[in-house]
Amino acid sequence: MSDTQIHIIGAGLAGSEAAWQLAERGIRVLIHEMKPQKFSPAHKSADYAELVCSNSFRSDNHQNSAIGLLHQEMRLAGSLIMRCADAAKVPAGGALAVDRDEFARRVTEEIKAHPLIDSVCEEITALPDASFGEVIVATGPLTGEALAEDILKQISHQA
């Protein structure tokens, strides 16, 4: 096991998968997720990996669809998101659609049970300084306003 701890901001689809992949490789992870202390305008549940709109992961055909091929590649890589999606699957023809509540519950349970993953409920309001070490920002399209403003400010300064 590595001594390094990686910080992940946001436990949506991206943050949850990143945490899982790192932890499965022996790397400790600390997730900073603002729910349920604070919700974006679209998020409603305290669970991680909340699907805020469609419950479809689109085509699951790995022979004729690039999206289906990506699903298959993620399964081969030990994806938590794909394993939970397959377990929470509902009938949808050739698409992979899920019961969104069951899907998010499964992801949350697995993340919280992993011995190398810790999580803290807090909103991160600015990009962390170097004392944080390695950080993955996975706050998605509805990033908290303060963090979004800080990212914009820092990008503007560099331009």
Ligand SMILES: Cc1cc2nc3c(=O)[nH]c(=O)nc-3n(C[C@H](O)[C@H](O)[C@H](O)COP(=O)(O)OP(=O)(O)OC[C@H]3O[C@@H](n4cnc5c(N)ncnc54)[C@H](O)[C@@H]3O)c2cc1C
């Ligand atoms: C209204 C809406 C509808 C959408 N519909 C679809 C769709 O139908 N199909 C599709 O493929 N995609 C859709 N998307 C895009 C969708 O957001 C992404 O597919 C997917 O959810 C992105 O995953 P993510 O992990 O990047 O972000 P998210 O799943 O949004 O996860 C981000 C997480 O970060 C947390 N967070 C945010 N800011 C902070 C902070 N400052 N500190 C701590 N935690 C924070 C949030 O609470 C959340 O849990 C939609 C997006 C929106 C906004």
